[in-house]
Amino acid sequence: MDRIDLAIIGGTGVYRLAELDDVRSFDLETRFGAPSGPVRVGRLGDRSVAFLARHGEGHSVPPHRVNYRANLAALQQLGATRVLAMNTVGGITERFGPRVLACPDQLIDYTWGRISTICEEEGSEVLHVDFGEPYTESLRRMVLDAAKAAGVPLVDGGCYGATQGPRLETRAEIARMRRDGCDLVGMTGMPEAGLARELGLDYACLAIVANWAAGAGPQVDEVITLQDVLDNVEAASAHLPELLRGVLDRMNAG
Known part of the structure; x- marks a missing residue:
């Protein structure tokens, strides 16, 4: 088994990395049980990348x-030490509209009842x-520098608020x-980030803004549909291959 240079966890709308070559699948069992699905390990250029669909x-x-x-333990079991988590989120503040990519630097946990x-x-x-x-600054910096070099717009910073789901939030909840101080809202940022820290994994979040959160956009009565979310995720993800290659190049340089 080759060294895993980077492990990627895909969120809603990101269920595979089509750019991976020579893909092998691993169905693993960890000390915490089974992960969400098989881990796909392949090559992106000359580097080894593992991918797991969170949902x-x-x-x-x-x-x-x-x-x-189990998801993080499975990636670690395969030899990963760095995890880039892709999280599909809603935007709350002005910089974080639909189709924006962001690399947050803070988070607030509103979840409950999860093993954390x-x-x-x-x-x-x-x-x-x-x-x-909560995020590994060296990995964040690699992502930000790679985006800048590739000409991929990426917002540096922001606070991710993790909610329980699976329902979307009320307008009052988003106002709170x-x-x-939250800029983004999602349902999977915690306990994932905290667990990565406990496991000793470098961890950063690449947030893909799929929609305005309830009451946050210019059309406060806008109804969010799953198709809108998927369309926006697809559009925002168009330049992910260049971004990921840039991140891997910086890992090599380090």
Whole structure:
């Protein structure tokens, strides 16, 4: 098994990486159970990339039922040390409209009832990891620099608010999140980021803005449809191959 240079977790609308060559599939079992689906490992240029669809390749796993621990453990089991998480999100503040790509630097966790630590089982070592900066800055910088070099517009920073789902939020909830300082809203940013820190994985988020959050856009009464979300994700993802190649090139240089 070759070294995995980068592991990618795909969110809603990103169920595979068509650009991968020589793809092999791994159906794994971890100490936390089974991940959301097979891990696809292939080549992007001369680098080895692992891909896992967070919700399953048929989008069958809702956000509160994702086995985040197993997903990350499966990638780590294959040798990954860096994880780039793609999260499909709603935009709250002005810079984060539909089809924007962003690399947030902060988050707020509004989820509940999810297993949020690898210390859950009796007898596990109790970890108190530092989480003041929830994303690995060196990996964030690689993503930002790669986007700049490739001419891919990418917003640097922003606060991701993680909600429970699977329903979308009310206008009042989004208004509260704006007051709290959130720029983006999604359903899968936590506990994934916290678990990555506990597992010692470098982790960054590439947020794909699929829609305005409730009451946040210029048309406050706009109804969000799944087709609109998928169309916007497809459009925003058009330059992902160049961006990912740039990230991998910077890993090589390091």
